[in-house]
Amino acid sequence: MDKKVMSILALAAIPLLSIGCQDTTKSEASAKTSAGTNTPAEERILVAYFSCTGTTEQIAEWIAGQTGANLYHITPEIPYTAADRNYRDSSSRATVEQNTPSARPSISGSKEGMENYDILFLGYPIWWGQCPKIIYTFLESYDFSGKTIIPFCTSHSSGIGSSDTNLHSLCASSVRWIPGQRFSATTPKETVKEWINSLNIHKNTAQDIGVFNFDTKTVLLNSGHTMPIVGLGTYSLLDDVCVNSVSESLKAGGRLIDTAYMYHNEESVGQGIRVSGVPREEVFITTKLYMNQYDHAGEAIEQALQKLGVEYIDLMLLHHPGAHDVDAYKAMEKAVKDGKIHSIGLSNYYVEELEAFLPKITIMPAVVQNEIHPFYQENDVIPYIQGKGIVMEGWYPLGGRGHTAPLLQNEIISAIAQAHGKSSAQVILRWNLQKGVVVIPGSSNPAHIRENLDIFDFELTDEEMAKINGLDRNEKHDWY
Ligand code: NAP
Numbered sequence: 001m002d003k004k005v006m007s008i009l010a011l012a013a014i015p016l017l018s019i020g021c022q023d024t025t026k027s028e029a030s031a032k033t034s035a036g037t038n039t040p041a042e043e044r045i046l047v048a049y050f051s052c053t054g055t056t057e058q059i060a061e062w063i064a065g066q067t068g069a070n071l072y073h074i075t076p077e078i079p080y081t082a083a084d085r086n087y088r089d090s091s092s093r094a095t096v097e098q099n100t101p102s103a104r105p106s107i108s109g110s111k112e113g114m115e116n117y118d119i120l121f122l123g124y125p126i127w128w129g130q131c132p133k134i135i136y137t138f139l140e141s142y143d144f145s146g147k148t149i150i151p152f153c154t155s156h157s158s159g160i161g162s163s164d165t166n167l168h169s170l171c172a173s174s175v176r177w178i179p180g181q182r183f184s185a186t187t188p189k190e191t192v193k194e195w196i197n198s199l200n201i202h203k204n205t206a207q208d209i210g211v212f213n214f215d216t217k218t219v220l221l222n223s224g225h226t227m228p229i230v231g232l233g234t235y236s237l238l239d240d241v242c243v244n245s246v247s248e249s250l251k252a253g254g255r256l257i258d259t260a261y262m263y264h265n266e267e268s269v270g271q272g273i274r275v276s277g278v279p280r281e282e283v284f285i286t287t288k289l290y291m292n293q294y295d296h297a298g299e300a301i302e303q304a305l306q307k308l309g310v311e312y313i314d315l316m317l318l319h320h321p322g323a324h325d326v327d328a329y330k331a332m333e334k335a336v337k338d339g340k341i342h343s344i345g346l347s348n349y350y351v352e353e354l355e356a357f358l359p360k361i362t363i364m365p366a367v368v369q370n371e372i373h374p375f376y377q378e379n380d381v382i383p384y385i386q387g388k389g390i391v392m393e394g395w396y397p398l399g400g401r402g403h404t405a406p407l408l409q410n411e412i413i414s415a416i417a418q419a420h421g422k423s424s425a426q427v428i429l430r431w432n433l434q435k436g437v438v439v440i441p442g443s444s445n446p447a448h449i450r451e452n453l454d455i456f457d458f459e460l461t462d463e464e465m466a467k468i469n470g471l472d473r474n475e476k477h478d479w480y
Pocket residue numbers: 232233234235236258259319347348369370394395396397398399400401402404408423425426440441442443444445448449451452480
């Protein structure tokens with residue numbers, strides 16, 4: 001194996017590991033992940049496969065070569081002969097097994113040290129439209145709780161279809177199941193490589209996820225993508241005002257723009273980006289699906305892409321909990337797979353809502369965006385969200401339009417601002433960043449837009465942070 005490729009991919013695999021880990025804990029602006037062993041990443045990935053004709057074996061070897069993973073051949077105690085696999089014979093061994101729900105063909109031997117693996121690629125041929133029953137035996141023979149399983153199958157024509165969902169249903173709910181992929185005997189190695197790359201395996205370490213980098217002004221999301229930690233909110237900015245505000249922000253060095261279907265300004269945001277002259281790839285665009293779009297989310301995602309005039313959306317959120325939100329999230333998951341959205345997340349979901357929602361989805365949200373300002377701090381919610389490796393983003397950082405004065409004129413905040421030679425707005429934004437909360441202040445005033453980005457040349461002391469923390473009065477400024 002090419003050692004260089006192997007070592008790059010060894011590092012590359014780690015963010016995916018963290019996606020599979022549920023017990024991440026995190027303190028202010030720093031993350032500690034559960035991948036806290038010294039085992040090299042490639043030794044924590046296993047490609048387990050069952051192959052009779054060599055087709056699945058070939059794909060398994062390519063995956064192992066690409067990821068540096070170990071290989072494990074699931075070998076039947078009694079090998080399958082060609083006659084056993086004759087699907088035209090209704091009494092052949094495999095036909096009978098496939099038609100018997102309780103059939104569990106025995107496996108020869110077992111895999112030592114399965115508990116040391118975090119990611120399992122699981123390969124099998126499609127038999128009679130389904131996964132061979134020996135894979136059921138395999139899945140039921142080990143405890144895969146908390147691990148990530150990525151199935152792949154080989155077939156002439158059938159897709160992975162319900163074999164994927166049927167296998168998933170055999171697993172504990174803590175297993176992270178990545179929707180599977182079908183290959184054929186003629187699939188080129190390059191296609192397998194592209195698939196592995198599409199799994200958002202990147203060259204960063206799990207330790208970086210959720211940690212704010214104040215030099216690059218970004219944070220690494222659990223999706224493997226990087227997000228700026230300060231940007232521009234565009235709620236209530238319409239038409240030319242929106243175009244100009246977006247363009248001003250980008251020209252001033254801002255790289256994150258937050259919009260939503262409900263703001264009626266996705267076209268203007270797209271136009272503002274083009275007017276700014278900043279290349280699209282340098283801009284991180286967040287938009288949101290509204291509740292009235294949840295029952296036709298696939299179509300709504302296409303509309304958002306069209307309105308923004310982009311080929312992909314960096315981050316799409318569900319704006320609120322609501323009817324069909326799981327369906328809408330699944331449509332976003334599909335769009336991630338199709339390359340139309342890089343990262344997905346939620347907005348206005350609190351602990352109770354997340355507890356109910358997360359077990360129903362496959363891709364862990366990368367971001368949750370909720371109301372957060374010194375008078376409404378969500379100190380109970382933030383650690384819960386960050387503890388799951390999800391980045392917290394705050395809306396109404398300055399209290400929201402019509403509510404900014406009591407915050408900006410607050411005596412404690414003003415005194416801290418004066419001590420640093422900064423404005424109250426800058427202090428509030430900085431306080432958020434030091435708590436590990438991404439900020440998206442809204443403004444149509446170019447001077448304010450520049451001011452709000454200029455928050456990296458000072459640092460609040462622990463004492464100052466504590467004073468602002470003390471201002472919490474559970475005062476929500478909007479209904480959701
Ligand atoms: P905000 O950022 O808390 O406050 C905006 C107000 O602050 C505007 O009146 C603005 O006036 C003023 N302002 C901005 N910078 C200032 C500065 N440096 N000094 C003094 N005043 C300043 O409220 P928001 O814009 O409504 O919320 C932020 C973003 O969060 C929204 O734009 C939107 O993208 C997002 N959001 C999301 C949700 C959700 O449900 N997910 C809900 C609400 C908002 P000027 O224009 O004069 O600067």
